[in-house]
Structure formats: C-alpha cells, structure tokens
Amino acid sequence: MQWLSLAAVTALLAQNAAAQNMLRFACSQLVVDRVDPLVNPGMTYTPHLHQIVGGNSFNISMDPASHDLVSKSTCTSCSFQEDLSNYWTAVMFFKHKNGSYHRVRQVGNGGPQGRLINNGGLDIYYIPNGKTTAFRPGFRMLIGNAVNTDNNKVQKANICHRCWNSVNENTFVGGAPCSGSDTVAIPKDPSCKMIRQTIIFPACWDGRNLDSPDHTSHVAYGQGSGANGGGACPSSHPVKLPQIMYELMWNVTEFSDRNMWPTDGSDPFVYSMNIGGAAAHGDYVFGWKGDSLQKAMDNRCNLNNDCPAAGLHSQPPEKYNACTIKQQAPEPVDGWLSALPMGEGAMRA
Template sequence: MEGDIGEQGRCTTCTYAEDFSNYWTAVMYFRHENGSYKRVPQYANAQLGYSGQDDRSINGGMTIYYTQKDFDTNGDQHITAFQPGFRMTVGSPTTTTLAEAQAYPGYAGLRYTCLETILTRGSETPEFPVKPCAAGIMAIHHFPNCWDGKNLDSPNHQDHMYSTVKGGFRDAGACPASHPVRMPQIAYETMWNTTGFADMWPKNGSQPFVWSFMDGKGYGTHADYVFGWKGDSLQRAMNDTCMFSNCGSPGMQGILETQSVADMNKCAVQSTVTEDTEGWLDELPGYGK
C-alpha cells in the first residue's frame, strides 16, 4: 500500500482509533517429530487489560509500544513523529547463526522471553527457548529510532534508520550525525501460546518451533512497520507527558481517541490466501511443490 495509509484505512484493530499503521511479523509453527507442522496461536498480552473490559476477548497477541525515553519516563528530548509514507524493517530472515545475529546493528533489540506466567518479563534470549515454556513464548522486536531526516524509506528498508537500542526498554544511546533525528522508539511484543504443544516436545530434547520462513533457531526474527497514524495524532502524543494507557483508554479522556475491544475486533481484512494454513500441515505454507 502506497501513500498515506492513515487516510486510506477504514478501520483499525488498535486501541487508539487514529492508528492505522501496519505492523507485521512472521508466523510461528510447531514442528512435530513426524515432520508435520501446526500454526501456533497468539493470545492477548495481559498488559492490554483496561478498566471495565476483558482483555482475554482481544483478537491477536501483538502489543505495540511507542516510547520516548524508557519504560518509566518520557524524558525531555523532542521526539519527531513519523511522516506519511514512512516505513522500516528490523532484523533479517537471512540471519542463521549467533555470530551473524551479534553483528547485526539492532541485535540487542531482537529477543525472546520464555513465559512462566503471562506477566513474565526479563530473562531474554536471542534464540528460541530450548525448553517448554509454561505460559508460551513472547517474541520482542525493538526498532531503531534514529532517522536520517530525509528518506521515508530506503532500498533495504533499514539504511534510513540507525539503531542505538540497548535492549529492553532502556534509554537508547544518542543519535549519530548521520541519523540525527530522534523518533519514537517502537517495540512489538507478540505472545505465542505454545502451551498446547508441551506434551509433544521432541524426545531428543531438540527445539521444535520454527518461523514460517523455516528458521528453527530464531536468529532470523524480523518485523515490518508502515506508519499510518491519522493527521498529527502521533505527534500530539509525543508532545504530551502522557504514557501508555494514560494517553487515553476506553472510558477515559486522553490526548488520543480510543475505541472499545468490540470495535477493535470488528476490523478484519478478508483473506486472499489459497493455501491451507490451519490444522496439521505436511509442509510450511509457501514451501509446496
């Protein structure tokens, strides 16, 4: 989709009703010992709960953060919102080894958490967890937030940005002269409910989860972002001192317009996929002969 998608969109699955951005990451599959695959379902992040609403009813399992400094404060630095037409990616599906992952500029921001409970945080690893996780796996993607100030995109969707991410939600380092403009620090947390496969863990102890592009190590994890906030809504939020749900949540007045879970769940795109992607599959979608 080209142009200002914030003006082209007709509905959004986001809490903030002015956010029509596109957020994408690969799909996780479980690989059975018999060679078949099954898609791992997502579930809602517990952090999405709002007063008077049941967060378990939210479709999907990706939480998007726009932080300005860290998880505790906005700091006092001016943050420039993205512009219509802006897009970027983080990570690379061609990364197959730990050494390659460590050489990647945004390495510290690409992580996994083996969830003991839905609220588990910390203990992050750069590869898939190597044991069954009681509450599933959280995949984490921290995007770079230093912009060259000129290009809304680049041929590899990364060179117009520069990563100074330190991992977690810690304050990122200063932006270099080549990419001097500080933009919002975007992070995805995607909750994968792997609990239904705990009793199927391979007898030899091998790690059974793979990304949809046939990565069983996890080093190739990657994500895409296309900006689509309406008008100046994101810049208003960046100029304000609000943080997270205090910027506006259903039933609360805030700097941003919000919508109910019911309205979020009404928004969907009609599937155009002709392959079977549900149930037990003989091969990953797209790998058919």
C-alpha cells in the same frame, strides 16, 4: 552497600516501566497471509507467511507514492482509532515429530501496565526519550533478517525471546525486555507455557529518506540498548524518533508434551521461514492520522488510554477485533499442515 534481592530488583524494574509515559496498546489480527508489500511488493504467495495488524487498507503492493493508509482504511485492528499503520511479523509454528506443523496462537500481554486484550496479533509500544519527532507519511522500515540462521548475528538487545512458566499472561516475568536470561533463540523448554517475543526498532532517522533500498539504512540505533526510548543519536541519523517495540505472546501450552516433539534434534518451534529466532523480523508502515502521533508524544499520552490533548481515542476490543480482511494469497494457515506455507499453497495434513 546494601544489596537488593533479585525479587526487589525485578519489582523496581517493573515499577519504572509502569511509571514511564509511553503508548502501549493492543493490535488484533487483521489477517495471516503470504504477502509482504515492503520486501515483495505486488507478489502473492511470498516466500513465507506473516501475521498483519492495523489498518484494513493493507494490500500486496501499497505503493508509497499513491497508497495513503489513513484515507484508504475504514477501520483498524489496533485499539487507537487514529492509528491506521500496518505492523507485521513472521508466524511461529510448532513442528510435530511426524513432520506436520501447527500455527502457535497469540494472546494479549499483561505485566505491570495491565492486561491487553488481543484476538491474535501483538502489542505495540511507542516509547519516547526526550523530544521526539513523529514519523512522516510514507515512512517504512524493518528490523531483522528473514534468512539469518546465526544467533550471534542478532543483537539480543533488539530481538529476543523469554520463557514464561505461567499461563497467566498478567503475571509479570523477569526484568526489562531483552535483558537477563532472554535469548535470541526460541526457548525449547517444555516448562514454558508462553514464549514472549520482543522486537525493538531503531529510534534514530537520517531526517531525509522515508525508506531505503534495504528498508534499514535510513534508520539507526542510538546509544544504549533495550526498551528505553533510544539513547543519543549518531550524527548520521540525528533525528530522534519514538522507539517502536513489538511484543508477542505465543501460547505454547498445547505443545508441552515432549512426546510430540521432533526426535531428530530439530527445534520444536520455528518461524514461518522454517528458521528459529535468529530469523525473527518485524515490518512497519506509518499511518497515524494527521499529527496525532506527534501530539501524543508531546503531551505524554500514556498506555492505551484516551488522550484528549492529542485527540486519541481508545476503541473497545469488540470494535478493533472486528476489523479483519480476507487473505490475498488464499491458503490454510490453521490446524495441522503437512508442510509450512512456503513455495506453493499450503496443504492440510
């Protein structure tokens, strides 16, 4: 048997990823706000801060019985104009040794499929594996536990972080997402120029419930792991969904000076709950127009390209970047803050 070099294996993985038909597109920052209509509906100044992307009808309540994202949104911060869904995650902060905090900025990702342009925000993947059934209007789910502090309680195949030693996000680093040296914990290596966060959602549905009290029980992971579209589904959740993956590139270059890092042994990078990677989580509310997502899956629409067979139209960056809303829980979130935005409104340092 002839063994391949690590570089050759990595190249093959990249080629396979590039060859797989899937939607992969940019979503710029709609707002950074302390609201969470999935877990804390109707509440302003929720326990921690989120960054939200997608349709501009996002609000603090979003009652699933009455809030139709498609009809109420007039724009989307995602590159496909047919996608009025909302996607959100916690926000990464750098903790200075003097006790102040600074939000880490996000950039678009590169990799073998090409560069995506983001104004903050994240990249979204919809990965099919065989025949998939698109989400129905009103569908919601989340992954991760915002209060978890134990890395061992997180499946690395679903939520992970990767250190990138290059500031060029177009240089592909490593193999498939959430594999190899990826970690649940946020890397704390000063050589990291970027930290890539990956969140992979379940791709199996019970076929009945659009949500559940814990926002997770109506979905499940199939056989296998990683960003492969999900394997065979269990009998309890027999309906195969498109596998959703969030990809976030946190640019940590301005915080690489170890003289800025905490001297008490605490982590230099935390999420907005003041917890590390174990508490990373993602929320999803479906909002594609009509049957456009089902058609996209059936017609093997690919990446962020126009797909006439499904009626998908990719917007230019200047259009989706312009789709923003005001904070509904107003407070400073940029610059140096004296404390994380938790409890009362945040204050500048």
